[in-house]
Amino acid sequence: MRPMNASRRLAVSILIACAASSCGSMGPRGTLAGPTTAPIKSGEWGGQHIAMTVAASKTDIEFDCGKASISGAIDADPDGAFTATGTFQPERPGPTTPDAPASRPMRVTGTVKGDDMRVAIVLTDQNEILGDFSLTLGTAPRLFKCR
Secondary structure (H helix, E strand, O other): OOOOOHHHHHHHHHHHHHHHHHHOOEOHHHOEOOOOOEEOOOEEEEEEOEEEEEOOOEEEEEEOOEEEEEEOOOEEOOOOEEEEEEEEEEOOOOOOOOOOOOOEEEEEEEEEEOOEEEEEEEEOOOOEEEEEEEEEEOOOOEOOOOO
């Protein structure tokens, strides 16, 4: 058997090093692991014109003249960015009547940094911007109900 020359030993060493270093980043059944996500902290988030109650199973949002709901947990990526969809129910002044406005689909995008959150909400059926909001965990909301 002939001894390996230096360039062949280097190539084999690099190949072994690459294979060994990728083992730690493998996911289930040898697939590459994707970016990890984490759910947004549960609790009461408040801000100007918005209140958000985050739980693992559902998020409820209240606005000055409406409310919204998102099913399931809202997961943020490692940078704190998230996107979720749900439904928005407009409210109007006066008593509730059978001809109340219909629910509308919405998309919530935002970022979380510690106990601070920024969200943008769009009603997707007409691409209507509902608003941009800043919230803080454990802070009382400042709502001005239209009732």
